[in-house]
Amino acid sequence: MNDGVSTPVWLHIGPLAIHETVVTTWLIMLALVVASILMTRRLSLQPGRVQAMLEGVVLTLENAIANADSRNARRLLPLIGTFWIFLPVANLLGVIPGMHSPTRDLSVTAALALVVFFAVHAYGVRQSGLGYFRHYLSPSPILLPFHIISEITRTVALAIRLFGNIMSLEMAALLILLVAGFLAPVPILMLHIIEALVQAYIFGMLALIYVAGAMQQTTESPVTTSSRSNSGAP
Amino acid sequence: MELDWTTVALEIINFIILVWLLKRFLYRPVLNIVEQRQANIKASLDQARDAQAQADALKRQYNERLQTWEQEKQEARHKLQEELAREKAGKLESLRVRLDQEVDKARAARKSQNQQWRRETTEQALQMGAGFASALLQPLADPHLEERLVNLFCERVSAWPPERLSGLRNGGDIEISTAYPLQENAQQRLQETLQTLATDHRSILFQQDASLLAGVRIASGGWTLGLNLADELRGFAESHHE
Numbered sequence: 001m002n003d004g005v006s007t008p009v010w011l012h013i014g015p016l017a018i019h020e021t022v023v024t025t026w027l028i029m030l031a032l033v034v035a036s037i038l039m040t041r042r043l044s045l046q047p048g049r050v051q052a053m054l055e056g057v058v059l060t061l062e063n064a065i066a067n068a069d070s071r072n073a074r075r076l077l078p079l080i081g082t083f084w085i086f087l088p089v090a091n092l093l094g095v096i097p098g099m100h101s102p103t104r105d106l107s108v109t110a111a112l113a114l115v116v117f118f119a120v121h122a123y124g125v126r127q128s129g130l131g132y133f134r135h136y137l138s139p140s141p142i143l144l145p146f147h148i149i150s151e152i153t154r155t156v157a158l159a160i161r162l163f164g165n166i167m168s169l170e171m172a173a174l175l176i177l178l179v180a181g182f183l184a185p186v187p188i189l190m191l192h193i194i195e196a197l198v199q200a201y202i203f204g205m206l207a208l209i210y211v212a213g214a215m216q217q218t219t220e221s222p223v224t225t226s227s228r229s230n231s232g233a234p
Numbered sequence: 235m236e237l238d239w240t241t242v243a244l245e246i247i248n249f250i251i252l253v254w255l256l257k258r259f260l261y262r263p264v265l266n267i268v269e270q271r272q273a274n275i276k277a278s279l280d281q282a283r284d285a286q287a288q289a290d291a292l293k294r295q296y297n298e299r300l301q302t303w304e305q306e307k308q309e310a311r312h313k314l315q316e317e318l319a320r321e322k323a324g325k326l327e328s329l330r331v332r333l334d335q336e337v338d339k340a341r342a343a344r345k346s347q348n349q350q351w352r353r354e355t356t357e358q359a360l361q362m363g364a365g366f367a368s369a370l371l372q373p374l375a376d377p378h379l380e381e382r383l384v385n386l387f388c389e390r391v392s393a394w395p396p397e398r399l400s401g402l403r404n405g406g407d408i409e410i411s412t413a414y415p416l417q418e419n420a421q422q423r424l425q426e427t428l429q430t431l432a433t434d435h436r437s438i439l440f441q442q443d444a445s446l447l448a449g450v451r452i453a454s455g456g457w458t459l460g461l462n463l464a465d466e467l468r469g470f471a472e473s474h475h476e
Contacts, residue, residue, distance in 0.1 A: 019241050025248050026248065029248060029255070032255075032256065033252075036256060040263040043267040044267075045270065051267075055267070077261055078254075079253055081256070082252055082253045086249070106237055107238045107239075108241065111241070111249065114246060115250070
């Protein structure tokens, strides 16, 4: 029985159990990629409405990234831009009756948080080499455990924050539907739309700040960056 | 709420693939076309800037050429004005000379005309005067007048210098013409006077000529001398020719 929190298994491939959220993610991926291919196959120097909208979206994403790290905006665009495109779609999928947001599954949000965690270090090492890890000993080696705890907690916070918000919204809508009946959850669904967009923005912005902070270790303290980043999140 | 590591792993792989796919099919094409458009715009701007620079250069060159032309024009105009002034001064001087010449010619012509007119007027006046005098004296002419004229002739001719009487002295016989027949004493007085003046003996012939009106005319060879109204009036009428 579905408890509203755990996700059902759709199929087994050998020892691997493929859950509903994975399939939903594939569908979202397929939709995004097909839409991208369809919209970008006839790009011209004289843009039409669709192309203008597409360019507006991509350039807005790039400008938003450039506001945090103007030097590496182009390099960070694929990762952060994909967060800002994938997460709104994934979060809003729960609004459609009969479907569930992949991000109501902790495994999905954990996976995304892990992507951020590894991406931070990957971009940091790529930017500064192995010397990137010296910032864990800064300003004093005594603070190394606190740095490590900070890395773990902010990754966990990323996963839990997104999972908690989306799961709670879907759960609330489900409970209201069960208690009050048809159309009663509409207000909570409207809140779901707003919350879905806000959470997608927060997740992408935090990921951007973490990655940009890692790439700017030579000029900015990572402790300051991470603590500032965590402080404003709901 | 449980963590399924298979799902975690698959979702990580899914997301990485999605990043790659979107980079391949969304970000790169869109950014490429934007960059291409920006490059085109930049090229257009550069081209426009080059065209602007060329236009500025052409404008500057044109302005410089205009200034040069203006300067040359001013110089040419100044030179032309100087030449015109010089030419004008020369023409004016030439005209002034010609005008002076014309004025002199006009003045001379006028003077000549005046002289001609005066001569003609004088001649007419003299002829009229002679006519009037002739008409006036003709009724007055009589032997007494002629006698007085003979006496006057004798007095005047006696006072003449000798060289004026050379024609008489070198001539032949003397012919004495009078308008009226001379009295005996008048003839004698004339004979004596002429004999004295001629210094030698000449034959003297008296004859009458009514055209003289009154008075006497002495002729000897080609030499003629007299004092009579006809000759005097003719001499008066022809006096302006002398």
